[in-house]
Amino acid sequence: MQVAMVTRFGAPEVLVTREVPDPVAGPGEAVIAVVAADVLWVETMIRRTGGGEYFDVTPPYVPGNAVAGRVRAVGDGVDPAWVGRAVVAHTGQRGGYAEQAVVPVEGLSTVPDEMGLVTAAALLHDGPTALALAEGTRIGSGDAVLVVGASGGLGIVSVQLARARGARRVVALARDEGKLGRIRELGADFVIDLEAPDWVELARAALGGQGADVILDNVGGRVGEAAFAAIAPRGRFSAHGTPSGQFAAVDPAGAHRGGVTVRGIADVQLTEADLKRLTELALAEAAADHIRPVIGQTFPLARAADAHTAIERRAVFGKTLLLP
Numbered sequence: 001m002q003v004a005m006v007t008r009f010g011a012p013e014v015l016v017t018r019e020v021p022d023p024v025a026g027p028g029e030a031v032i033a034v035v036a037a038d039v040l041w042v043e044t045m046i047r048r049t050g051g052g053e054y055f056d057v058t059p060p061y062v063p064g065n066a067v068a069g070r071v072r073a074v075g076d077g078v079d080p081a082w083v084g085r086a087v088v089a090h091t092g093q094r095g096g097y098a099e100q101a102v103v104p105v106e107g108l109s110t111v112p113d114e115m116g117l118v119t120a121a122a123l124l125h126d127g128p129t130a131l132a133l134a135e136g137t138r139i140g141s142g143d144a145v146l147v148v149g150a151s152g153g154l155g156i157v158s159v160q161l162a163r164a165r166g167a168r169r170v171v172a173l174a175r176d177e178g179k180l181g182r183i184r185e186l187g188a189d190f191v192i193d194l195e196a197p198d199w200v201e202l203a204r205a206a207l208g209g210q211g212a213d214v215i216l217d218n219v220g221g222r223v224g225e226a227a228f229a230a231i232a233p234r235g236r237f238s239a240h241g242t243p244s245g246q247f248a249a250v251d252p253a254g255a256h257r258g259g260v261t262v263r264g265i266a267d268v269q270l271t272e273a274d275l276k277r278l279t280e281l282a283l284a285e286a287a288a289d290h291i292r293p294v295i296g297q298t299f300p301l302a303r304a305a306d307a308h309t310a311i312e313r314r315a316v317f318g319k320t321l322l323l324p
């Protein structure tokens, strides 16, 4: 089968297609014929700079940890009725950028009949994470929610989910007129251009009242730190985003004075059980039309490097998928 493999750390060109033996399902495992594989911003970072202290990865490796497809074969001890079913699964740290992926059978979730496999793949990360963020920050009716970096996969689903959870006001921060218009159509009450010099004041005005009850920071760094100025007393701030280079470093003393709860990336590192629960909840929320991932761009496996380039150049909107 074909895989897209990172041969060494570096520019997107290090991601090349290779032929490798077809995988075989061991006891308790299933082989999925992959229809769509998720591509994450963090995978571009690891490919470029290595895994650092968080990710144990050494080239050559096949990136990608979420796929959708049909079960092609199962190993000993697995109900053969799985064969042919439409499923999604997390593959562990790696192995998703491939024509076939092997996963433990308990990691499989069945895709509802009415939902396409490509849509299901688009939900695999952003759905559970957006749900974990909404649970952790307790988004509820009456809340004013600020989504920082609302043009990405997670940002878009978070805007929709805040709306579905009955938020009083949903304010989205992004850049680029075209992207801002699309985010408004997806349910944000106000969209603010991050390139406006006074975006913090504009966001505060749009939020109304005492500011944001909840801020979801998908960007980090100075942007996230500046957004903190818009938090309301006793608000909840999630600093889980890093595309600007690092997580937002929020002053703990300042947060404490306002009774603000600051959460971080560790709070969205889900246990296997939570990941399964929230994956199935995300599929159900999408089937109920509460959330609808936006698949902005797709690439064949052989163009995985182009997918990474597009993400790095910020020339993408919503979710990026590989279609092996």
Ligand SMILES: NC(=O)c1ccc[n+]([C@@H]2O[C@H](COP(=O)([O-])OP(=O)(O)OC[C@H]3O[C@@H](n4cnc5c(N)ncnc54)[C@H](OP(=O)(O)O)[C@@H]3O)[C@@H](O)[C@H]2O)c1
Pocket: 040, 041, 042, 125, 126, 127, 129, 130, 148, 149, 150, 151, 152, 153, 154, 155, 174, 175, 179, 218, 219, 223, 240, 241, 242, 243, 244, 245, 268, 311, 314, 315, 316, 318, 319
């Ligand atoms: N998706 C998940 O399940 C998940 C789970 C845990 C943590 N996270 C973290 O959450 C963040 C967002 O994830 P995502 O999946 O939504 O990523 P994404 O689809 O790649 O979106 C990235 C967002 O960040 C913005 N951005 C990119 N580069 C930037 C820069 N240099 N400065 C300022 N803004 C920049 C993009 O805006 P433009 O449109 O302007 O480029 C976009 O809104 C990432 O840090 C990711 O690691 C995600």
